[in-house]
Amino acid sequence: MSDILEVDSVSKSFGGVRAVDGASFRIGAPGIYGLIGPNGAGKTTLFDVICGRQFADSGSVRLAGVRIDRLRVHQRVRLGLARTFQECRVLEEETCLDNVLFAAQDKNLGREMIQTFGRSEAYRRTAMAEAERLLDLVNLGNLQAEPAGNLSYGQRRLLEIVSSLIVKPRLLLLDEPASGINPTLLNMLRDFLLRMFAERQIVVVIVEHNMEFIMSLASHILVMHQGRVLEEGPPAAVQTSQRVIDAYLG
Amino acid sequence: MPASGIRFAVTALLEQIVNGMMMGAIYVLVALGMVLIFGVMEVLNFAHGVLFMAGGYLCDVFVVHATGSYPLAVVLTMVTLAIVGMALERTVFRRLRVNLPMQIVASLGLILIAENGAVLLFGPSALQLSVPSVRSLVRVGELSFTVQHFIIVGATVVSIGALHVFLHHTRFGTALRATSQNAEAARVIGIDSASIYRITFAVACALAGLGGALLGPLFLISPQMGDLPLLKGLTAIVLGGMASIPGAIVGGFAIGIVEAVSTLFIATEYRDMVVFTVLIAILLMRPWGLFSVRVRGDA
Amino acid sequence: MLPARTAPLLSGALFAAALYLVPVPFAGYPYVLFALTLTLCYAIPAMALNLLLGYTGLVSLGHMGFAGVGAYVTAVLMKHGIASFAPSIAAGTLAAGFVGALVGVPCLRLRSHFFIIVTLAVGMLLFLLFNNLDWLTGGAAGLPGIPRPRPLDLGFAVVDPRRPVGIYLLAATVFVLVFVIQYALVRSDFGRSLAAIRQDETLAASRGVDVFAHKLTIFAISAAIAGLGGGLQVVFLRAAAPQSFGLLEDINLVLIVIVGGAGSLFGPSLGALLFVALPEALRVADAFRMVLFGAALVALALFAPRGLWGLAAAAARKLRSDESAVARVGHS
Numbered sequence: 002m003s004d005i006l007e008v009d010s011v012s013k014s015f016g017g018v019r020a021v022d023g024a025s026f027r028i029g030a031p032g033i034y035g036l037i038g039p040n041g042a043g044k045t046t047l048f049d050v051i052c053g054r055q056f057a058d059s060g061s062v063r064l065a066g067v068r069i070d071r072l073r074v075h076q077r078v079r080l081g082l083a084r085t086f087q088e089c090r091v092l093e094e095e096t097c098l099d100n101v102l103f104a105a106q107d108k109n110l111g112r113e114m115i116q117t118f119g120r121s122e123a124y125r126r127t128a129m130a131e132a133e134r135l136l137d138l139v140n141l142g143n144l145q146a147e148p149a150g151n152l153s154y155g156q157r158r159l160l161e162i163v164s165s166l167i168v169k170p171r172l173l174l175l176d177e178p179a180s181g182i183n184p185t186l187l188n189m190l191r192d193f194l195l196r197m198f199a200e201r202q203i204v205v206v207i208v209e210h211n212m213e214f215i216m217s218l219a220s221h222i223l224v225m226h227q228g229r230v231l232e233e234g235p236p237a238a239v240q241t242s243q244r245v246i247d248a249y250l251g
Numbered sequence: 252m253p254a255s256g257i258r259f260a261v262t263a264l265l266e267q268i269v270n271g272m273m274m275g276a277i278y279v280l281v282a283l284g285m286v287l288i289f290g291v292m293e294v295l296n297f298a299h300g301v302l303f304m305a306g307g308y309l310c311d312v313f314v315v316h317a318t319g320s321y322p323l324a325v326v327l328t329m330v331t332l333a334i335v336g337m338a339l340e341r342t343v344f345r346r347l348r349v350n351l352p353m354q355i356v357a358s359l360g361l362i363l364i365a366e367n368g369a370v371l372l373f374g375p376s377a378l379q380l381s382v383p384s385v386r387s388l389v390r391v392g393e394l395s396f397t398v399q400h401f402i403i404v405g406a407t408v409v410s411i412g413a414l415h416v417f418l419h420h421t422r423f424g425t426a427l428r429a430t431s432q433n434a435e436a437a438r439v440i441g442i443d444s445a446s447i448y449r450i451t452f453a454v455a456c457a458l459a460g461l462g463g464a465l466l467g468p469l470f471l472i473s474p475q476m477g478d479l480p481l482l483k484g485l486t487a488i489v490l491g492g493m494a495s496i497p498g499a500i501v502g503g504f505a506i507g508i509v510e511a512v513s514t515l516f517i518a519t520e521y522r523d524m525v526v527f528t529v530l531i532a533i534l535l536m537r538p539w540g541l542f543s544v545r546v547r548g549d550a
Numbered sequence: 551m552l553p554a555r556t557a558p559l560l561s562g563a564l565f566a567a568a569l570y571l572v573p574v575p576f577a578g579y580p581y582v583l584f585a586l587t588l589t590l591c592y593a594i595p596a597m598a599l600n601l602l603l604g605y606t607g608l609v610s611l612g613h614m615g616f617a618g619v620g621a622y623v624t625a626v627l628m629k630h631g632i633a634s635f636a637p638s639i640a641a642g643t644l645a646a647g648f649v650g651a652l653v654g655v656p657c658l659r660l661r662s663h664f665f666i667i668v669t670l671a672v673g674m675l676l677f678l679l680f681n682n683l684d685w686l687t688g689g690a691a692g693l694p695g696i697p698r699p700r701p702l703d704l705g706f707a708v709v710d711p712r713r714p715v716g717i718y719l720l721a722a723t724v725f726v727l728v729f730v731i732q733y734a735l736v737r738s739d740f741g742r743s744l745a746a747i748r749q750d751e752t753l754a755a756s757r758g759v760d761v762f763a764h765k766l767t768i769f770a771i772s773a774a775i776a777g778l779g780g781g782l783q784v785v786f787l788r789a790a791a792p793q794s795f796g797l798l799e800d801i802n803l804v805l806i807v808i809v810g811g812a813g814s815l816f817g818p819s820l821g822a823l824l825f826v827a828l829p830e831a832l833r834v835a836d837a838f839r840m841v842l843f844g845a846a847l848v849a850l851a852l853f854a855p856r857g858l859w860g861l862a863a864a865a866a867r868k869l870r871s872d873e874s875a876v877a878r879v880g881h882s
Contacts, residue, residue, distance in 0.1 A: 074756055075755050075760045076760075078755075078757065079758050083756075092749045092753065093750075094749055108760070110764060113743060116740070117735055117738040118734065120738070343851075343852065352607075354851075355611070356804065356850065359847055360849075360851065363801060363841065363843055366840075367836075371837045482670070493663070520681075521682065523678055524682075534668045538664045
């Protein structure tokens with residue numbers, strides 16, 4: 002069985018700056034993985050390349066054995082990839098429930114056009130129960146009917162993550178989910194992610210700066226430095242590695 | 252090809268090049284105003300064409316009813332339009348800086364007000380303004396042009412020079428350039444963005460008014476006289492890169508000359524189509540313009 | 551949560567019924583019927599533009615150009631007796647949709663500022679074609695003498711489009727058809743994807759929406775509907791003229807959609823009523839009316855971007871929340 006995610010010698014430059022410089026790693030088993038590194042290490046760029054927001058200059062990315070690095074964003078999503086954004090994006094005018102249900106909607110254009118005339122709402126009914134359950138788990142149950150624009154920043158983050166999870170993605174990429182979140186919500190987020198992992202055995206890769214959060218959540222850490230993967234291993238090993246400490250301090 | 256044939260072709264070409272320089276100068280005046288407003292405020296001002304038109308009408312009013320002197324009327328027109336520009340900035344465009352669709356809507360509203368206002372005030376048919384510089388001709392070999400042709404090009408060159416001096420050798424101009432590069436940083440170091448925006452609009456509208464005042468006597472003054480210059484000025488700034496002043500200048504002259512020369516090969520009624528086709532082609536192939544560098548994050 | 555299916559169907563049926571019953575009191579007033587028929591003709595391209603502008607967030611400044619394509623195709627086919635009404639207007643609709651798709655493929659990948667400018671240029675180019683291709687379009691003089699459709703025998707009545715009531719009913723039928731299509735598209739998964747694109751394209755793509763394909767589809771549909779409206783208009787007015795499809799008409803259409811209320815189902819129709827029927831009724835001087843409309847646009851841009859329908863909806867919401875606030879306070 003092939004690895005869930007295989008990143009092979011990916012490079013990406015902007016102008017003269019090599020943001021990602023021959024980064025490689027593999028993720029085979031389900032788990033929660035952390036991607037850390039000092040500023041400018043190339044984490045978000047690598048994320049963007051994996052998701053399709055940027056195309057790599059060279060190298061390849063494979064999702065469950067399928068090469069995805071030349072596919073457009075929505076094509077990768079249909080293969081089972083999901084991501085959240087550092088700046089936290091939700092559909093502000095839609096209710097929380099509709100935000101989640103939209104993520105679950107079949108967005109194949111042909112099938113959408115058929116639905117326009119067939120007017121079937123079956124998928125919404127089937128997805129409804131799961132959507133409500135997930136929203137309850139993050140304490141957004143009573144805000145179901147509230148437009149997402151009215152939520153606090155932390156609540157929006159949780160909504161964004163819940164929306165990403167309803168489609169049961171093969172690979173979920175979270176871009177700095179802890180930034181700007183207060184400690185209470187942070188604990189809720191950690192518990193929620195652990196619970197989702199327990200339920201579904203998904204693969205989650207999290208870019209984070211909040212060390213306490215990521216070390217207490219991830220089973221495996223990848224450290225990036227100057228555009229490539231410097232070291233990887235369990236949190237304890239990484240935290241005591243001299244090379245990693247030098248990278249952060251140097 | 253017989254010698255007389257070659258001479259005829261060369262003469263025709265020269266004639267169109269001069270015409271093209273003249274119209275190009277007009278387009279440059281419109282384009283400069285638009286590029287200033289877009290570069291400093293990121294506002295796409297579609298109402299620029301009617302400001303041009305207002306310049307034409309105001310100049311006529313000043314010449315006929317106030318002073319008999321055409322040069323003085325031109326100056327008064329520029330001043331008036333600068334004031335109008337500041338008023339527009341304060342009341343309409345400042346609030347809409349971040350809202351592109353509503354900028355369009357407001358600009359369209361202004362176009363309706365201005366074009367129909369002109370019809371109400373001056374009637375639907377065009378006005379004719381006769382000034383000495385249009386009546387007197389200049390002979391260049393076998394061709395003759397009006398003095399106005401050269402005044403237009405001259406005035407544009409002077410305006411470009413004045414703008415350059417203003418932007419690069421005055422404190423206010425430097426502050427304006429700083430704001431166009433990075434509004435946040437400019438504000439942090441104490442530049443008052445409100446007065447920058449006001450002056451930008453004032454200068455831009457004065458230039459548009461100058462264009463209308465210069466072109467009016469040469470052709471006719473009508474409510475729709477700004478429509479095509481607006482679109483061609485827009486083409487010029489797209490051609491040159493949306494926030495580049497040198498680009499706008501080269502773009503404006505290029506369009507004027509290409510347009511004029513094209514009439515030697517295709518029927519005149521298709522002349523305007525040439526420009527729009529060029530515009531569409533550029534947008535599809537190099538939307539960041541011929542002189543800019545593609546920036547990360549662009550389409 | 552979605553509203554129950556029955557409520558919209560019922561109000562829709564009532565609305566359609568009201569539309570068809572209009573000739574009853576006004577049968578003896580051909581001028582009123584004229585104004586209303588013209589309104590319906592403008593409401594159709596307005597609904598088309600609303601699909602783009604209001605629901606998908608695409609600002610298309612040259613949309614009457616597509617109406618013109620439909621208009622001229624219909625006009626040429628009918629004037630020269632090549633085809634009767636239904637096939638002619640169908641051809642016009644398809645032609646407009648095809649041109650829309652052709653324009654959309656290269657242009658829709660442009661970012662917002664550039665997309666707006668290119669639609670303006672396309673609109674101008676189309677107008678110049680209508681105005682200058684004398685041998686096909688009649689040039690600046692246009693194509694007069696377009697015949698009305700032949701009378702239709704429905705069994706219980708005969709509808710004669712050569713008379714004011716008949717052409718009104720024909721226009722009303724086309725209007726209802728377009729309204730139903732608009733409703734079906736908007737209140738569907740496709741409509742939800744469009745709304746997502748309008749609110750946040752990047753997010754929509756990351757949820758699996760093929761943004762370009764959706765934009766192209768709605769752009770072509772919108773162009774086709776505009777073409778349908780154009781074809782209806784030239785049949786109604788018995789003539790096609792390029793001025794009907796030029797820059798000022800493009801602006802007029804945007805005006806109708808924005809002031810009426812972009813992003814709402816009834817907004818475009820309300821806008822058409824306001825900017826076509828009302829002026830005909832008031833018979834205010836043309837230019838003065840347009841100055842007022844221009845002022846309305848500016849005021850709207852500054853204070854009420856959701857248009858009149860949006861204002862009404864916001865007022866209704868405020869009323870409801872005020873009522874519930876009062877009710878809460880009332881309980882002690």
